[in-house]
Amino acid sequence: MARRPQQRHRRRRAASASGAPVLLEIREIGARGDGLAEHDGRRVYVPLTVAGDRVRAALGEPRGDGVAATLLEVTEPGPDRAAPPCRHFGTCGGCALQHVGDQAYGAWKRAQVSSALARAGLAGAEVAPTVRTPAASRRRATFAATRRGSRCVLGFNERSSHRISAVTGCLVVEPAILELLAPLEALACAILQDGESADISVAVLDGGIDLVLTGCPEPGLDARERMAAFAETHDIGRLSWRRSAAAPAEPVAARRALHARFGGVAVPVEPGAFLQASAAGEAALVEAVLAGVGAAARVADLFAGLGTFSFPIASRPVPETAVHAVEGDASAHAALGAAGRGRAGVTAERRDLFADPLSADELSRFDAVIFDPPRAGARAQSVQLAGSAVPTVVGVSCNPATFARDARTLVDGGYRLERVTPIDQFLWSSHVELVGVFRR
Missing domain, CATH: 2.40.50.140 (Nucleic acid-binding proteins)
Incomplete structure (x- = not known):
């Protein structure tokens, strides 16, 4: 009430x-x-x-x-x-804006994009209404787990704290993830010793659930047997362990091959690989990118990841479509290349676009270029894009501030920022994603 x-x-x-x-x-x-x-x-x-x-x-x-x-x-x-819909709101640090009325919330997300553009001197750019994704649709989440004595806690960090707030429900994640909360807490109690902690990442993929435990000591034989039994009991597709987020993950139980599907193409997914937070958010991003690219036949997809945009573009009914996907991460590049091998119209290149961006001359052979960098943006690549002759550039970003900075570079190089579409797939958080379309 x-x-x-x-x-x-x-x-x-x-x-x-x-x-x-x-x-x-x-x-x-x-x-x-x-x-x-x-x-x-x-x-x-x-x-x-x-x-x-x-x-x-x-x-x-x-x-x-x-x-x-x-x-x-x-x-x-x-x-x-407004009355927050979740009983954990205010303690759990996962959501920041459940107390904001729906209309004001959507307007605030859009304003984050408009304000960032205005600060970059691009106040005249058209900003579309925010595309909203539904609750209970997030397909990946990372929970914190810790053991103190005989007690284990699994949940999210409290606001501005390293303390863990136990979570018995969540309005953001998919039901398949919610169903694992109690079993995962029991698993943490079974494998963690007093004083030990771990992050447990859960992702819903084609083929099943992908679980990655990060930060706990290397599991011994007993812990591995418990983890394997957990995977069998709860029909987990793959369960892995790694010492840190930067370390490679070691599968403890790999029961099925796991994939993500882009444009009808199944792409193998390594443990902990980056995916868009929700299928609905991914679909909204892809739709906006495809609309921006239009009928362009020769397309470069920069910071391509696993091929979120590459494969949907290649599957369009556009004659002589050719997509060149460029990605710096070795694992993502290998997965994209394996999925695209033998598929007409898709080529893959591994390249560090921060240190070695595609040059203006290299870019000018394409009809359209997509760039989807991490939060830091694509400063060096934007400079080369600004000096190129590419007719259409589509920028995808999870950070309005760095997008606005890169957009300023493109506009100064002669592009017109035609339209920006905010997309909210991080429900009730301060984050907002966007797709911007530039034309010469």
Whole structure:
């Protein structure tokens, strides 16, 4: 049931809060999802608030150009405040914006893109309404697990903390992942010793569930037997272990080959490989990219990953389609190359596009170029694109700020930013993805 507007909202004061409580009025929600207020000439960041809230808060540590605060009480709720649908909200650090009304939430996501473009001097670019993905659709998640004495906890880190908040349900992830929460907690108790912790990544793939345990000591024979039995009991496609996120994963139980499917092509997926967070989000990204590429026949797909865009483009009914997929990661390149081998119209190249971007001359032989870099963006590659003669460039990004920076480079090189489409597949988080289309 939604709270009545006059009802006051109280939060337990965090141990890190200091100083006497202050009264604040929240002006807006900032880029990280916290409410922004002013006090004594300083910006104050107050989590779990919305524009128009009047609150009591405890000022804490300096943060950037201001100070962090802890919400103590909402004395007067703003018009965009809503009742969070999840009972874990406010403690669990997985979601930041469940307390924001639906219409305001969608507008805020779109505004993150518009604001980033405006800061780069691109305020006139058209920004489409946010494409929203549904709840319970996230197909990958990473849980934290720890053992203290005989007790194990599995869940997400609490807000701004290394403490783990036990999660008994989640409105974001697919049901197949939810069904594993209790069994995974039991598995953690069976293989972790007192004081040990691990991250457990779960991904839903073609062929079954992919589980990767990261950060725990190397499992001995007994732990491996328990892990293998767990995989058999719960029909896990593959269960692996690795010492750190940067280390290669070692399969402990590989019961089936696991794939991702792009444009009807099955691509083998290594343990822990990057995938879009949800099938719905991936479909929205692919649709926007295909619309941007249009009927271009010769297409370069830069930072191609496993071929999320390469294979759907190659499968279009466009005569003489040729897609050249370029990826720096060895594992992703090998998987993409294996899937594309023998398939007409798809070639793969391994290349570090940060250190060795495709040159303007190399790019100019294509009718369209897609670039989908990590959060750091594609600074060096954008410079070469800006100097090329490619008629159409489609940028995909999970970071509006670095996208805006790269977009500025392209526009300065003579491109016109035709349209940007925000896509929200990280529900109730501060993250937003986008697809931007540039034309000469």
